[in-house]
Structures are given as C-alpha cells and as structure tokens.
Amino acid sequence: MLLTISTVHQPATDLGYLLHKHPGRAQSLELPFGTAHVFYPEASSERCTAALLLDVDPTALKRRSASPDFALASYVNDRPYAASSFTSVAIARVFTSALNGQCRERAELVEEPLPLRVGVSALPCRGGEDLLRGLFEPLGYAVEARSFLLDEHFPEWGDSPYYEVELACVRPLKEVLAHLYVLIPVLDDEKHYYVGEEEIDKLMRRGGEWLTGHPLRDLVVERYLKHQRGLKQAALSRLLVEEAGEAENHAGEEALEAELSLNQQRLTAVFEALKTSGARRVLDLGCGEGRLLALLVAEAQFVEVAGMDVSPQVLSRARRRLERLPRGEQVVVFQGSLAYRDARLSGYDAAALVEVVEHLDPPQLRACERVVFEFARPATVVITTPNVDYNAHWDALPAGAFRHPDHRFEWPRAEFGTWAEQVGKRYGYAVCIAPVGPEDPALGAPTQMAIFSAGGTRG
16 A cells, blocks of 8 residues: 655655654554555655555454454455555554644644645545545545556456545645544445444544534544444534534624624625725635625625635535525635635735634734735735724623634734734735724724725825
C-alpha cells in the first residue's frame, strides 16, 4: 500500500518538520503486521512529497488472526496491496506527532491551511466513487478517482472496488491525517482488529470536530464501528451532545444581542454598504449559514454572489437556506480558510467579513489581512466586529468575558480604529468607521464597522 502527501507550500520541505520525518533519510518502523517505510520521492523548496509504503506481512497476519472463513483466507486477500485499517494504524504510529498537531520547529504551521495533495494507490471504495466523493467533498477536498477492471481479460466482469485516488485541499496537515485515519477504513468497510468501546474514543478524538455536521455522519459511524448497533448509538449520542454544546454557545451570543435585533442590524448595514459601493460581484468571507448571502442574492444589483467558510457543517446549512430562495442556486459556496492565499477569492468587486476577525488568533489575523487586502484585493471590503466597550451594557455578561467563547479578542473602539487605519495605509485603502446598533453616549455602539475603499477618501 502506498500513500503520498505532497505540498507546494514554500519552503515545501517544511512538510518534513510537520511529519517529523527528515526528507534526506528513508526511515522504517516495524509494526505487528509488517513494516512501514517513509521516504521522499521529491524534496525541494518548491515541491515536496512524503511517501508512506506499508509492507504487510501475510505470515505475521496469520499468526495474529482468528480462524479464517476458509483455509487460505489469511493468504488470499487484498491486505498487502490495498489501503485499509492497517493504513490507519500506520498513520497513527508513524505520524503520531503530526496527527496530534505537535511541531516545535514549525509551530506556526500546525494550524495553517496548506495546499496538500494526497495520493492513494489502491483505495477500496465499497460503495463506489459516489461514496468516495460523498465522504471527502463535504470536507473541502477535490477528488480525482480512477477505477480498475476486475480482470482486463474479462471486461464483462466489470469494475473492481479499488480506485487510484488523489485528494486536493487547502487544510492543516493534522486535519488531513485525521480524515484519512477515520475514512479509509470506512471506505473499506472492514477492520482487521477487534472493535470495542475504545473505538468510540478514537472516533471522537479524530472525528469529533468535523463529523457532527457531515452529511454521511451516520454511515461513517456505523462502518467505523463495524456495524455494531450499540456502539453506533453510543457514538451518535456523544456527537449530538457536543453539537448541542456548540449550539448553546451560539445561542448565548444571539440571546445577549437579541433585544437589540443586532444581527439583523449588522447584516442590513453591511448590505447597504455593499450596495452603495456599486459592487456587482460580492464575496462573503466567513459566510456561516448564509444569512447575508440570502440578502445579497435577492438584490438585482449583485449579479455574482459567493460565500466561503472554514466549516463544512455550516456550509451545508447555508446551501439548504439558499435552495429555498429565487436565484439561490446561482450562489457559489465553498470551503476555505482566510489564513491562506486562495485564487478563488480573486475577481470580486467587494468582500464582507461579518463578525469574523475576532475568531482569528494574531498570526491568523495577519495572514487574513494579506489574503484579503493584498492578494484578493477587492475594491471594497466591509468588516464588522464587536465593540468590547459596549459589553458593560449587559449585566448578564461577566466583567472581562467575551460575547462568544470562540472569540480570541474583542476590540475597544480606539484599537479597532487604529488597526483599520494601519491596514488601510499598508495596502492602499481609505477607511471609514461607522457604528452599528444603538449608540450609548459613553460606550458607543455594540458593533463597529470599517468600510475599506481602494483609492477612496477617509471618513
């Protein structure tokens, strides 16, 4: 079995730091069922490829296996050649640090979305190409698959369940490894070891963050847990509890602002700013469930509307919202991150980031500034973010607490204005700061909005 991971992130050899495997050395690790070899077919600053070659030993498997269904079952099978749960075990053992997001030498890259291509030489897809795409595309992967005949001499026998697969994405490496760890045995619909309650913990550890909103969640859980009904129900219960907890966090923020109808006021203010700018092609960055997209697509001025979000789950909800609207099918929504340059973001007249920047750590915020203002460079950028000064207005919010537990910061008005002016000066934009929501004489408005205009005048 051969698995390759490639990147053109520069310097591309940073992949070696993330995987904790030196590009200049071939390494081997003995496993209970064979040997895993790691080597680099190419390693330059422009492109780097790491290969995991898993050499499964049928004799070792025979010694460890229970009684087979037939006498030669331990020897006549696809295990030495195809990706399977052996591959998942090898990923966990060989790339332990990368899977856990540990890298002291390049710590800043652990959370950074990287342009990655994953190749699997023989991936069993028991469910066909549709299942392969149904598992990976909702997670933001571009999927290329080539099938094989069962026997070239007997084409009437049809295709085999094996595919040569390439997956392309822009994601942190640790997330890609977690997806492979969970989904390879799901596609194979088999595991080579006993599946008990500890498998639920593994699934939650590697899939809890992305599996909750996956459209094929139940199938993934069922196959990963080897069709054991009790384990499946226990895993789904845990996933639903986590989903409810996240929903409660959002509900808390919305409840806090509900008395002001603040979310609607924000969307209306951003909509009007975009309309006034004269933009016709508009991009909503961090589009969430698509509420702003729904407003934009209803306005004839906006002939092209698109949304991007890092979460596949909320994008699914955005698509469902848009499906019910006239022209909704014309809106393009796609998964992506504001921490990495993306060619799909170019060519728009305006971009909006509604309550997005406060969710970014400082390094991610700096990367976001370049992505939006330097690389995508629309003529107009509209950004809203909470005004932390106004938080004192809410007795229910403890002193020093943010409105949402995922907020990395909340700026006072002066700091937001300074940041906006510096960004505008750095990238050649004029800036106008405007309040959103009712203004308190001492605390200001609950939301602050910056409108960046390329070549405009400051306000």
